[in-house]
Amino acid sequence: MSTIARIETRVFNVSAKTNWVFIAVTAADGRTGWGEASLIGWEPMLLAASRALALEWEVRSLADAQAGLRVSPQSPGGLVFNTVISALQQALACLLDGSVPGAPAAPELSAAVLRQRVPLYANINRATRLRTPQGFVDTALRARAQGFSRFKAAPFDGLTPALCPTAQGQALIAHGVECMLALRQALGPDAMLMVDCHWRFDETRALQALQALAPAALHWFECPIAETHAHWPAMRRLRAATRGQGVLLAAAETQVGLASFQTLFDEALYDVVMPDIKYCGGPLEMLKIAQRAAEHGVLFSPHNPSGPVCTWHSLQIAALAPECAMLELQFEESPLYEQLLAGPAMSTQGGGLTLERAYGQSLGLDRQLLQAHPYQPVPPGIETQLNR
Numbered sequence: 001m002s003t004i005a006r007i008e009t010r011v012f013n014v015s016a017k018t019n020w021v022f023i024a025v026t027a028a029d030g031r032t033g034w035g036e037a038s039l040i041g042w043e044p045m046l047l048a049a050s051r052a053l054a055l056e057w058e059v060r061s062l063a064d065a066q067a068g069l070r071v072s073p074q075s076p077g078g079l080v081f082n083t084v085i086s087a088l089q090q091a092l093a094c095l096l097d098g099s100v101p102g103a104p105a106a107p108e109l110s111a112a113v114l115r116q117r118v119p120l121y122a123n124i125n126r127a128t129r130l131r132t133p134q135g136f137v138d139t140a141l142r143a144r145a146q147g148f149s150r151f152k153a154a155p156f157d158g159l160t161p162a163l164c165p166t167a168q169g170q171a172l173i174a175h176g177v178e179c180m181l182a183l184r185q186a187l188g189p190d191a192m193l194m195v196d197c198h199w200r201f202d203e204t205r206a207l208q209a210l211q212a213l214a215p216a217a218l219h220w221f222e223c224p225i226a227e228t229h230a231h232w233p234a235m236r237r238l239r240a241a242t243r244g245q246g247v248l249l250a251a252a253e254t255q256v257g258l259a260s261f262q263t264l265f266d267e268a269l270y271d272v273v274m275p276d277i278k279y280c281g282g283p284l285e286m287l288k289i290a291q292r293a294a295e296h297g298v299l300f301s302p303h304n305p306s307g308p309v310c311t312w313h314s315l316q317i318a319a320l321a322p323e324c325a326m327l328e329l330q331f332e333e334s335p336l337y338e339q340l341l342a343g344p345a346m347s348t349q350g351g352g353l354t355l356e357r358a359y360g361q362s363l364g365l366d367r368q369l370l371q372a373h374p375y376q377p378v379p380p381g382i383e384t385q386l387n388r
Helices: 043-057 062-068 078-095 133-145 167-187 203-212 229-244 257-267 283-295 308-320 336-340 367-372
Strands: 004-013 019-027 032-036 117-123 150-153 192-196 220-222 248-251 327-330 341-343 352-354
Touching (some): 019 043, 032 078, 043 078, 117 308, 133 167, 167 203, 220 229, 308 327, 308 336, 336 341
Parallel strands (some): 150 192, 220 248
Antiparallel strands (some): 117 352
16 A cells, blocks of 8 residues: 655745645655645745644555545644645545556546536636726736636725725725626626625625625625624625525635535525635545535535646546536736646636546646745735734
8 A cells, every 4th residue: 555755845936925835745656646735825834734744644555644634624723734634635636546556546536527628717806917997807808818708806905894884995895896897898798707705894885785786797796704603694694685686695715624514505605605625625525515515506616716736626526526617717827827737738718627537647747847936925815814
């Protein structure tokens, strides 16, 4: 039975705002699997968590690691440790895919795919440097020229729940609404348009913004308020309001583990769940979440504003899941996205991704390119900023 020879972590600087974090698991037989553990602003903590887990799991069998590495919302290490565990599970899935004679396999990941092509939507947020209505429109038009017909933006920069009732907050909300209305006007009635609110609203202002956005004919309204137990009644009222406008309510990108998602399904809080393979527990856990979502009549749409490793793994599960509405792709964040994968290539032309068989190809990264773009400190992500 193959064992883990070493676990390595590489931080890859993409821009002044983004690092991607990759974890490589090398087996005793020389094969290497890759996972992604990006969590913006937390790179030093991710490295420390990776070293701690390496001390525990190196020289142990691949199958034991896949069975024993489990995420938990109650983990003392919080989202940082759960992110590293999720990345290790991604890497292990590459090594336990059944493609190597004599190697153990995870049967769920060796199944025949249910779809060979997965629709994408373009997250145009980070590519939009000019944060004006015209700036968002220009980015969306570039994405449309590459075949995209589904678009998501996050135009409520600087807004926080505390600012919402103030004059400054009202101005930020009005600006974000203006950006979304400009996108609808430029893209026409047939484009699918989503807005990501990044938990910046309180309930009152979320409802007001939703009403103001009615002319934008949104497909979904994403993460309007913090996803805490105290907000469940407010979330139910928001879901009723979105349904009244023919809009879906989407959320749950930082939820960890099937049990957390099961609570959301039982409480009927959302129309769309967006597990992120970097946080939810890795490929097997995401597949279980997708299966449970289908049983509850909730749409499954993986959260993926990430690097190419996360995209590759998310694509595998999107192909295996009972249903998959669409997969997120961070549009034009950096040309390094295409350059980093040593194989297999992924083409996003036409607004979709295609594969032949899930976990049937070797995933590799250009190690020289990794070394050429080392870690640089970046500002913390919105998750950190709103929880300070």
